[in-house]
Amino acid sequence: MTTSLSGKVVLITGASSGIGLAAAQAFAAQGARVALAARSEDKLRELAATLPDALAVPTDMLNETSVARMVAQTHAHYGRIDVLVNNAGRGMHVPVAQAGLAEYRELLELNVVSVLNAMQQVLPIMTAQGSGNIVNISSGTTKSLVPGLAPYSSTKHALNNLSLIAREEFRPLGITVSLVHPGMTATDFGYNSVQSDPKRAAAYVQGDSAEYVGGLIVQAVQSGEAEVYAESVQRRLKPA
Template sequence: MKTQKTWFITGASRGFGLDITAAVLASGDKVIATVRSQPEQLAASFNNHPDLYVVTLDVTNEAQAKTAAEQAISHFGRIDVLVNNAGYGILAGVEEATAEEVRQNYEVNVFGILNTIRAVLPYMRRQGTGHVINISSIGGLAGYAGWGVYGSTKFAIEGLTEALAQELAPLGIYATVVAPGFFRTNFLDKSSLIRTANEITDYAATVGAVREFATQANRQQPGDPKKLAQAFIRLAAAEKPPVHLPLGTDTYQKFYEKAKAYEQEMEAWKAVVTSTDHEDVKATA
């Protein structure tokens, strides 16, 4: 018999968050779904499902994150799975993005995740069980022109999750970072993607080409978000979940392309790489 779990999903009003929420409810589990505003609308869209509890949360507000976690525990008694989904993209050359645009992207995509982690982990540690799932991106595995700032937030999440997995393992809690490729969601819409007003003509062949591609690729991406949601169900049910889970054939291919290129580069520069040790270290190597 299936043991009913309670999920805490951020950014549940649309995109991945909405599809994961629907899949979790269909699987028989409970969901605390967070939205920035109008929680009653999301609840109504699921016909006020008894296993769904919607709370208001701006992930950049740490006090709100703690309150949302408290509300979740008060309502359902526990949190078994935390899905850090809330976030948005910024399409710009690294030089083009303003300091404030960069800072705000980090506030949501990195510091927001840290806020919810700090809010939820005390309850998971008390239970002695739990699973933290952070959503990264194909842009967190490899750099792309036009996605440098956004990708850097996802690179941060990759590193944070790797360390978190090691820290939580002795406590009976898992951590996984999921890196989706290009999925057919609203990510390339204005609701989820910021395009900077500052466009430098010298980057027309690189960043400019990516801007054109993003416009053409919108709603044509290869990934199916409903299948992604099912992958999350399987991930949360795994006895030994992975630390890294790339999703999408494009992400799978990019991972191996980068690994191969990195290996070739290291071999080409091996003499320089290994030339920097102290002589007493080299003598014992």
């Protein structure tokens, strides 16, 4: 039996475009109330206006205070937070030998540290409720070795470990932590990556739709599975 999302409060980071936007629309279609977090206030407000019950929460995920404010504002508005989707992130397409250290540190901050911060911020709220779901968006690149993607995939490897251990630690509190592993997805992600390779970025248009991945995120919440994979990623996994 899948969990009903009607009336649930879902906080989504990176919600102004791509997978985050698609996830917001998918949750809203299931009757959820959605809080939309990203840096672009204008885009968030435009999106919120198209959904039945949505809150725009402008947030800089690299700023600890801003993340704390995001969670507090969502909780104050809705009185609870049932689901946190940590979707905000960035890629880095560059060989190991050419990876800039400053850029890599910032990537770690966004892809890993900000996720840890968001989880810590919602933890007291979900603990008091006795229930909650956290979905962290990883990457299919963690299931294969792709030259040129080590800086990016290494941050997602760290996120995987953080998430799966948090799943065990949070389970007694009634909180379920899940990972979603998208494959290549047709968004602007490739173009927005650090030291982006134009040819590699252009290849993303041939990937899965953002709507497909948004559906996987909904699936993760409804099923409570530890890890949910895009079909393209699933095909690369070795049999157990």
